[in-house]
Amino acid sequence: MTDDSPLGLVTAVVTGSLLLLGAGLAATGALGLLRLGSFYERLHATTLGTTLGMGSVLIASMFFFSVLQTRPVIHELVITVVMMVTTPISLMLLVRAALYRDRREGSREVPPAP
Amino acid sequence: MSGAVLHWSIVLAQLLLAFGMACAAYRVLRGPRAQDRVLGLDTLYVTTAILLLTYGIRTGTTLYFEAALVIALLGFVGTAAMAKFLMRGEVIE
Amino acid sequence: MTRWLPFPSAAAALFAMWLLLNERVGAGVVLLGGVLALRAAQSLLTLELPKIRLRRPIAAAKLLLVVFREIVRSNNAVARIILGRKQRTSGFVRIPMDMRNPYGLAALACIITSTPGTLWVEYESAGNTILIHVLDLVDEEEWVRTIKNLYESRLMEIFE
Incomplete structure (x- = not known):
């Protein structure tokens, strides 16, 4: 982007702050992978990046390209739907696998099978 | 002015995402258990998709959108397959 | 057709x-x-999926709004937990359910897992209870009430 670009200051500020919010949330989630103690706690951290983090970057991208090309660019909605559908499923599969492994080892951290 | 605002916020966002990818990569390398590594890999996929979208805004082309979509889809398939593998010891029964 | x-x-x-x-x-x-x-x-x-009919689109839209509000709220809460140094305990909570509809339970699983701070762990069909993991667990009873009032009542209205 050069300074003589046709974008207004409003577009730049809106896109920039949405990008920073999304990237900040994704980075916080990834930092949670380091800071939280157990596997089940770490699973909560990833959701930050996949929900609001991804969401605000996608809104920033839709807004920016709609202004840049002066027509509605909404194909980012496909990624939004894909993330909304796939994230809970992959996390649930992962937690099932972890629970199964922990129970088979007789870990005291997880509640016993009903 | 507006170009500078956008440029610097994109650079800062990319630095933040690179930091996030480093955290996820640490989790992949260190574990301690297999499920932690898979979780780190899943986070790495998502962060990469966000980074590609950011790069698309920086260059002003929608070309990177498809790459982000493919990474998001393949990341889901990869995580699902590895979770299945951790549970059963094989992917296709 | x-x-x-x-x-x-x-x-x-x-x-x-x-x-x-x-x-x-x-x-x-x-x-x-x-x-x-x-x-x-x-x-x-x-x-060979079981039949489904979405009867109340307005109730579904309301539920989506509630979920969106909860996701924003808990994103903030979890980000504060990760960046701060607050003492907290995490743990598992078992919640007895009244809903038996498989689609309703699947939707509930996706909602709970999508919200940072709560995680769906397993469903036990004999006693119709679910097990969730909560990052900041203060009062188990309060979580049971929250899940039942916020989501289960609305989902039962939509799916049953």
Whole structure:
């Protein structure tokens, strides 16, 4: 982007702050992978990046390209739907696998099978 | 002015995402258990998709959108397959 | 009708996705997308899914709003937990459910897992209870009440 670009200051500020919010949330989630103690706690951290983090970057991208090309660019909605559908499923599969492994080892951290 | 605002916020966002990818990569390398590594890999996929979208805004082309979509889809398939593998010891029964 | 178009909403969603990815509307794009969407919806028949009817679209829209509000709120809360140094305990909570509809339970699982701070762990069909993991666990009873009032009552209204 050069300074003589046709974008207004409003577009730049809106896109920039949405990008920073999304990237900040994704980075916080990834930092949670380091800071939280157990596997089940770490699973909560990833959701930050996949929900609001991804969401605000996608809104920033839709807004920016709609202004840049002066027509509605909404194909980012496909990624939004894909993330909304796939994230809970992959996390649930992962937690099932972890629970199964922990129970088979007789870990005291997880509640016993009903 | 507006170009500078956008440029610097994109650079800062990319630095933040690179930091996030480093955290996820640490989790992949260190574990301690297999499920932690898979979780780190899943986070790495998502962060990469966000980074590609950011790069698309920086260059002003929608070309990177498809790459982000493919990474998001393949990341889901990869995580699902590895979770299945951790549970059963094989992917296709 | 049911044989040619078994899952109209799934076919419509696939068709919309095809148009969004192509970013233009021409005869060839519409024809190919329509055929693909129809064939994909027909292939869903082999899964033999139980019947579903969405009866209350307004209640579903309200639920979506509630979920969005909760996701924003808990994103903030979890970010504070990760960046701060607050003392907290995490733990598992078992919640007895009144809902038995499989679609309702699947929707509840997706909602709970999508919200940072809570995680769906397992469903136990004999006693109809679910097990969730909570990052910041203060009072178990309060979580039981929250899940039941916020989500289960609305989901039962939609699916049962």
